[in-house]
Amino acid sequence: MDTTDSTLYTIGEAAHRTGLSVSAIRFYSDEGIVTPTRLTSAGHRLYAVEAIAKLDFIRTLRELGTGLEQIRQVLAGETTLRYLLAEHLDVVERQAADLRTRRSVLRALVRQESPEERLGLMSRLVTMPDADRQRLIAEFWQEAGADLPTEVAERVGGAQPRLPEDPTTAQLEAWITLAELLRDTEFRGATRAYLRETYGSGPGDLVSTAPVQDLIAAAGEDVMPKLIAAHASGLSPDDPHARELAARLVHETVDVVGAALDDKVWESIASGFRRMDRIAQEVLHDPGYVATHGRYLELVATINGEPSPDAELEAASVAGATGGASGAKLSELGPWLAEAVLAAKDRLAAKDRIAVKDRGVRTPIR
Numbered sequence: 001m002d003t004t005d006s007t008l009y010t011i012g013e014a015a016h017r018t019g020l021s022v023s024a025i026r027f028y029s030d031e032g033i034v035t036p037t038r039l040t041s042a043g044h045r046l047y048a049v050e051a052i053a054k055l056d057f058i059r060t061l062r063e064l065g066t067g068l069e070q071i072r073q074v075l076a077g078e079t080t081l082r083y084l085l086a087e088h089l090d091v092v093e094r095q096a097a098d099l100r101t102r103r104s105v106l107r108a109l110v111r112q113e114s115p116e117e118r119l120g121l122m123s124r125l126v127t128m129p130d131a132d133r134q135r136l137i138a139e140f141w142q143e144a145g146a147d148l149p150t151e152v153a154e155r156v157g158g159a160q161p162r163l164p165e166d167p168t169t170a171q172l173e174a175w176i177t178l179a180e181l182l183r184d185t186e187f188r189g190a191t192r193a194y195l196r197e198t199y200g201s202g203p204g205d206l207v208s209t210a211p212v213q214d215l216i217a218a219a220g221e222d223v224m225p226k227l228i229a230a231h232a233s234g235l236s237p238d239d240p241h242a243r244e245l246a247a248r249l250v251h252e253t254v255d256v257v258g259a260a261l262d263d264k265v266w267e268s269i270a271s272g273f274r275r276m277d278r279i280a281q282e283v284l285h286d287p288g289y290v291a292t293h294g295r296y297l298e299l300v301a302t303i304n305g306e307p308s309p310d311a312e313l314e315a316a317s318v319a320g321a322t323g324g325a326s327g328a329k330l331s332e333l334g335p336w337l338a339e340a341v342l343a344a345k346d347r348l349a350a351k352d353r354i355a356v357k358d359r360g361v362r363t364p365i366r
Contacts, residue, residue, distance in 0.1 A: 008037060008046040018055040025055060033072055034058065065091065137161065140182040147196040156195060156293065161303040174302035181295070191292040198289075223249045227337060237339035243347055246340035266345040273341065276334035284310055 015022045028034045029045060034054045036045035047055070054075065061071050064085075073079040137160060145153030163175050181187045223245055230242045237246075250269055254261045284294075297309045 006048070008048055009052060011036075011045045011047070014047045014052050014055060017052050018059055020055055020059050028055065028058060031068070031072075033068075033075060133161070133163070136179065136182055140188060143188050144191040144195060146192060148199055152199050156199065159297055159300045159309070161300045163303055164305065167303075171303050171305065174299045178296070178299040178303065181299075187292070190288075191296070194288040194292045223252070227340070228333065230340075231333055231336045237336050238343040242340045243344040246337065247344035247348065250341060250344065263345070266341060270338040270341040273334045273337040276337070277330035 009017065011022055011025055014020075014025055018025075025034075025047075026045075029036055034051055037048040037051050038046045040046060058071055058075075061074070070079070141153065141157035145157055148156070161175065161178060163171065167175070227242070227245050227249070230239070230245065235242050237243075250266065251261070253269065254265060284290075286294075294310065301308045
């Protein structure tokens with residue numbers, strides 16, 4: 001911009017140069033945002049090139065949807081243009097995401113033979129702001145997990161739906177179904193009752209505690225995959241590697257639950273592995289789970305475009321030796337794990353007997 005230009009322009013000429021209307025320029029002048037450079041003796045407004053540059057800048061900001069107060073702050077140096085543009089970029093991106101979602105809603109409606117029945121519902125639920133969606137989920141879990149310790153409620157309610165920018169018809173339908181369920185008082189009550197019965201008392205209360213859940217997570221990432229790999233490779237459950245892994249899992253379990261490591265504990269863990277396939281089937285097909293928490297997890301997985309959380313367990317339970325995500329069939333893996341646990345117990349007992357014979361003292365199992 002040539003700041004040495006001393007030419008003054010009438011308000012009409014300023015309007016022509018900036019694309020603003022004369023009334024708009026008068027408004028900005030009256031608001032003190034861009035005042036005239038000079039007034040004629042007759043009271044007509046004249047604008048220098050610097051003032052016209054500001055008016056042109058204001059027009060650009062207004063086209064971006066900038067508010068009057070924000071414009072005032074930028075021109076006064078109270079905020080930076082970069083910060084203002086970043087704010088606008090965020091708004092535009094959210095608007096674009098909303099438009100993409102609305103486009104997907106329209107596509108889904110066009111595919112349906114009778115869209116009239118669900119038009120209002122889809123428009124109301126699918127296009128609701130992310131904050132409202134999160135509030136709906138939070139309110140549901142606040143009620144459903146009311147009878148559980150805070151850490152347990154957080155764990156069971158950890159799966160959160162995240163509708164993608166361009167959802168498929170299946171994802172839209174899943175979100176609508178989930179939203180309907182979350183607002184249904186019977187579903188809320190049934191879910192609360194199931195979670196209270198499963199995690200609020202008895203063995204479920206112990207299993208749902210943070211140390212046990214941390215152990216399950218750690219075993220799922222470390223020990224158990226190694227045991228599954230050992231089984232898949234054809235190792236005997238009495239192989240030293242299999243015994244060592246099984247013993248490690250047993251010892252970690254005992255440390256967490258605070259039980260004494262005796263023969264009864266070894267047998268109990270082995271018995272649990274023998275029944276692993278049946279337990280999995282009982283969990284997957286428990287009517288209470290299927291109708292409440294299981295239904296919630298299934299819909300959330302569909303919305304997020306992820307495999308069903310129960311699919312891997314179901315596949316492992318019914319698949320052949322090469323089926324399932326882990327490549328293991330539970331009816332075969334479970335008994336193998338049980339044998340590995342008992343083999344580890346027998347090996348430690350044999351070592352203990354040798355220690356007694358050699359030293360005349362009893363060496364505690366470690």
